[in-house]
Amino acid sequence: MDAPARTIPQSPRAEATRQRILDAALTEFAAHGLAGARVDEIAARAGANKRMLYAYFGNKEDLWVAVLEAAYAHKREEERALQVDGLPPAEAMARLVRFNLRYTARHPEFVALLNQENLHRAAYLARSERVPALYSPLLESLSEVLRRGAEEGVFRPGADPMQAYITLVSLGHFYVSNLHTLSAIFGAGLGAEAAIAAREAHAVEVVLGWLRP
Numbered sequence: 152m153d154a155p156a157r158t159i160p161q162s163p164r165a166e167a168t169r170q171r172i173l174d175a176a177l178t179e180f181a182a183h184g185l186a187g188a189r190v191d192e193i194a195a196r197a198g199a200n201k202r203m204l205y206a207y208f209g210n211k212e213d214l215w216v217a218v219l220e221a222a223y224a225h226k227r228e229e230e231r232a233l234q235v236d237g238l239p240p241a242e243a244m245a246r247l248v249r250f251n252l253r254y255t256a257r258h259p260e261f262v263a264l265l266n267q268e269n270l271h272r273a274a275y276l277a278r279s280e281r282v283p284a285l286y287s288p289l290l291e292s293l294s295e296v297l298r299r300g301a302e303e304g305v306f307r308p309g310a311d312p313m314q315a316y317i318t319l320v321s322l323g324h325f326y327v328s329n330l331h332t333l334s335a336i337f338g339a340g341l342g343a344e345a346a347i348a349a350r351e352a353h354a355v356e357v358v359l360g361w362l363r364p
Contacts, residue, residue, distance in 0.1 A: 168197070168199055168203060168207075169207045171197040171198060171199065172193065172194070172197040172199055172203070172204055172207060172208070172214075173217060173218060173221055174197070175192075175193045175194075175196035175197040176188070176193045176197075176214050176215075176217075176218050177218050177221070177222065177260055177264075178196065178260070179192055179193045179196065180215060180218055180263075180264060180267070181259075181260035181263040181264055182263075184267045184270075185211070185212070185215050185267060185271070185275075188211070190204060190211055190214075193214070212275060215275055216275050216276070216278055216279055218264065219264060219268060219275065219276055219279065219282070220279055220281045220282055222260075222261050222264055223281075223282045223285055224281070224282075224285060226254060226258075226261065227285045227286070227289065229250070229254060230247075230250060230251075230254075230289065231288075233246050233247065233250055235247060235292060235293075235296055236292055236295060236296070238296075240296050240297070240299045240300030240303060240305055240306060241300065241305055241306075241359060243296045244296065244300075244315075244319070244355075244358055244359060244362065245355045245358075245359065247293075247316075247319055248319045248322065248323075248351070248354050248355045248358050249351055249354075249355065251319055251320050251322075251323045251324075252322065252323030252326070252327075252347070252350065252351050252354055253323075253347075253351070254323075255323045255324050255326075255327040255328075256323070256327050256347055259327065262324065262327055262328045265324075266328060289316070290312050290313060290316065293312040293315060293316055294312040297310045297312055297315065297362075300362065301364075304364060305362075305363075305364070306362040306363070306364065307362060307363065307364040308364075310361075310362055315358070315362070318357075318358060318361070319354070319358050322350075322354040322357060322358070323350075323354060326341070326350050330342050
């Protein structure tokens with residue numbers, strides 16, 4: 152049976168309910184993935200009913216897309232607050248590296264969502280126009296940082312902003328998403344603050360070393 156058409160909350164109370172549903176869905180999806188998550192459990196966590204969930208989001212797959220969009224938007228909001236455009240180029244890159252590692256470590260639910268969506272080959276993320284739009288300004292900002300760095304002689308010219316961003320994100324994401332297996336393999340507590348700080352320093356060194364002329 153088709154889900155009811157979605158409605159947009161018109162009051163603060165309705166918007167609060169919608170946000171509770173999103174928060175509950177994030178917890179449920181991060182723990183169980185799209186296939187394993189239960190709409191009944193999401194509604195119960197949110198203190199709502201399934202009718203409201205369907206009214207606001209459409210169906211479970213649409214809710215999954217909304218949760219992905221909200222998760223990416225939250226990260227980009229914090230990333231924008233770094234204001235790297237006003238920093239010296241090397242400090243701007245170092246700050247982006249540190250932020251991405253620390254954000255990933257603070258938000259394992261973000262890692263879980265991305266890992267799940269990659270299992271789906273980004274089939275649901277491909278429906279979103281919002282997420283790609285979030286990253287266009289980021290690449291523009293990063294391009295400007297790299298340009299300034301090359302002009303000042305601290306970065307090599309011609310560094311690709313997309314490759315730079317993928318590299319600095321992956322240095323943190325791989326570490327956090329494989330934290331437990333790597334800890335078991337190497338007999339090290341890689342989730343400890345000292346270990347994360349050491350990884351942070353290494354990641355900064357790797358990125359700045361790659362950019363060095």
